[in-house]
Amino acid sequence: MSGGVPEWEPWPEFDDEIILARGLHPQNPMRSVLVSAFAALTATGVVACAGSQHSDSPLARAQVSVKPELKAMDSEALHQLIRLSDNVYSGAAPEGAEAFAALRELGVRTLVCVDSAHPDVEGAAAYGLRYLHIPIGYDGVPEAKQMAIVAAMEEKDGPYYFHCHHGKHRGPAAAAIALRADSGCSADTARMVLEMAETSTGYPGLWRDVETWTAPPADAPRPAVGPIAEVSDFEGAMAAIDRTWDRMKLARAADWGAPEDHPDLVAANEAQALVEGLEASLRKPPQEYLTDAEFLRQLEESTRAARALRDGLGEGVAVSAEDLEARFEEVRSSCKSCHLDYRDV
Ligand code: HEC
Numbered sequence: 001m002s003g004g005v006p007e008w009e010p011w012p013e014f015d016d017e018i019i020l021a022r023g024l025h026p027q028n029p030m031r032s033v034l035v036s037a038f039a040a041l042t043a044t045g046v047v048a049c050a051g052s053q054h055s056d057s058p059l060a061r062a063q064v065s066v067k068p069e070l071k072a073m074d075s076e077a078l079h080q081l082i083r084l085s086d087n088v089y090s091g092a093a094p095e096g097a098e099a100f101a102a103l104r105e106l107g108v109r110t111l112v113c114v115d116s117a118h119p120d121v122e123g124a125a126a127y128g129l130r131y132l133h134i135p136i137g138y139d140g141v142p143e144a145k146q147m148a149i150v151a152a153m154e155e156k157d158g159p160y161y162f163h164c165h166h167g168k169h170r171g172p173a174a175a176a177i178a179l180r181a182d183s184g185c186s187a188d189t190a191r192m193v194l195e196m197a198e199t200s201t202g203y204p205g206l207w208r209d210v211e212t213w214t215a216p217p218a219d220a221p222r223p224a225v226g227p228i229a230e231v232s233d234f235e236g237a238m239a240a241i242d243r244t245w246d247r248m249k250l251a252r253a254a255d256w257g258a259p260e261d262h263p264d265l266v267a268a269n270e271a272q273a274l275v276e277g278l279e280a281s282l283r284k285p286p287q288e289y290l291t292d293a294e295f296l297r298q299l300e301e302s303t304r305a306a307r308a309l310r311d312g313l314g315e316g317v318a319v320s321a322e323d324l325e326a327r328f329e330e331v332r333s334s335c336k337s338c339h340l341d342y343r344d345v
Contacts, residue, residue, distance in 0.1 A: 064158060066183040072196055077102035080167030082175075084193055087158040087182055090175035092167030093117070100127040108161045112152055114145075114174045115164045116231040117239035130157070133229040136170050138344045140205025141177060144223060146213060149174055150181045151222035158182075165242055172197035173206040177213050187211045203344055233284035241277040244270055245335070252328055255321070256313060271310035274331070278303040295342055302334035 065086040073081040077099045079092035089108060093115060094100055103111065104127045113119035116135045124131050134148045141149070152160070162175035176193040179185055190210045199206060231239070250259045251267035258265050282299050289295040309327040312319040319327075 068179055068183050068185045068189050070189075070192055070196055075102055080171075080197060082172065082193065082196055084175055084179045085183055087160065088175055088179050089159060089161045090167060090172045090193070090197065091161065091163050092171070093163050093165050094120075094124070094161075097123070097127075100124055100129060103127070103129060103161055106159070106161075108159045110152070110155070110157045110160045112149075112160055112162045112174065112178075113164075114162060114170045115239060116235040117165065117243070118228055118231075118236075121227045131227040132225045133227055134174065134225060135229050135231055135235065136174060138169060138203045138206065138339070141173055141209040141213075145174075146177055146209070147216060147220070148223050148225050149177050150216055151225050153178050153181045154222065165239070168197055169199045169203050169206060172199050173203075173210050176210045180210075180213050181215065184215075187213075202340075205345060232286065234281050234286045237277055237281040237284070241274060241281070244273045244277055248274060248328070252325075256324060268310065268313040268315065271306065271313050275303065275306045275310050278306050289342065295338070298334065298338040298341070302331065302338065305330040305334050 066088075068085050069083065071083045073083055075081045075091075078094060081089065081091040083089050089106065093113070094103060094111070100123060108129060110130050110132060111119065111124055112132045112134060114134050114136045119131045119133055121131045132152050134145055134152065136142070136145050160175075160178060162171050162178060164171035164174075172193050176190040179193065180187075180190050187210070190213070191207070194207060194210060201207065247262070247265055247270045248267065250262055251257070251265055251270060253259065256267045278299065282296075282303060285296065285299065305327065309324070309331055311317065312324050312327050
């Protein structure tokens with residue numbers, strides 16, 4: 001990674017010509033609302049690069065267009081996939097070989113993980129994909145992280161795929177900033193990325209930082225960006241809890257049995273992992289809340305609720321479906337209320 005000042009200057013501001021593809025999400029009317037001015041860019045020759053070709057040839061790489069062309073895409077292997085331009089994509093965390101293969105098929109070269117979970121660097125490398133890790137929170141994209149995103153784009157090793165966990169909030173926000181840095185597009189265009197991703201307005205800091213982003217001076221020092229960033233024990237625990245929680249939701253949808261496509265999933269084990277994750281986060285709360293009695297109370301309350309759910313799922317325990325549902329809801333609302341108070345703004 002070069003620490004020096006890049007030769008490349010951000011593109012000058014140009015009149016955004018926002019191209020939204022038509023009818024890609026018939027099952028998702030919210031997305032279709034955004035579909036308005038469709039124009040076949042390829043026909044006008046603006047987009048010179050066929051996104052599905054992976055090539056190391058410098059000639060092919062030079063053809064990647066940075067011009068915004070927002071498009072929600074359907075992909076079995078990649079959830080929430082949105083193309084922001086030929087050079088920037090956003091979506092959910094790639095899970096397994098199929099997802100990496102799909103990214104490679106798209107022509108992607110660099111994955112940027114903005115979640116606190118460590119990215120699967122080896123899994124990606126097996127498909128010739130490199131990883132950068134720039135974890136951000138839900139309360140916004142701090143200046144240092146904006147700078148890291150700019151530094152990543154200045155490496156010019158795209159196309160880039162930005163992802164968080166589910167690809168709805170943090171990933172699109174980081175990708176929108178990357179698009180601004182890469183294309184010089186307006187705040188309006190960048191905001192449309194969040195609209196298309198259905199990023200929650202409950203995370204006003206993400207919207208704010210996408211809208212107010214301005215290009216840093218060319219001579220401002222860039223941070224080093226690598227494949228694994230340092231995350232606190234608490235952030236790591238939360239990222240792991242979220243994966244466990246996803247599996248809990250799958251088990252719940254299968255009446256607490258093993259879902260068809262996840263035959264190994266055992267709800268009681270997941271509930272135990274959830275308890276352990278919350279206990280781990282209790283042992284290492286964030287520095288700023290170490291002496292915050294209300295924060296610690298909420299964390300203890302959430303752990304208690306998770307234990308009650310686990311106990312209800314134990315073998316030979318006769319708990320009604322309604323009771324289990326109530327225990328599940330209690331955990332869910334404990335996550336939510338603490339995030340509202342301490343994480344999201
Ligand atoms: C008592 C408060 C509290 C509870 C309870 C709580 N969280 Fe969190 N969570 C936080 C805070 C604070 C952060 C932000 C940490 C940071 O960025 O420093 C966070 C971060 C997260 C993140 C983002 C991780 C990342 O990638 O950075 C996820 C996902 C998450 N929590 C999921 C959950 C789930 C699921 C539950 C419930 C099972 C839960 N949390 C319960 C306070 C809480």
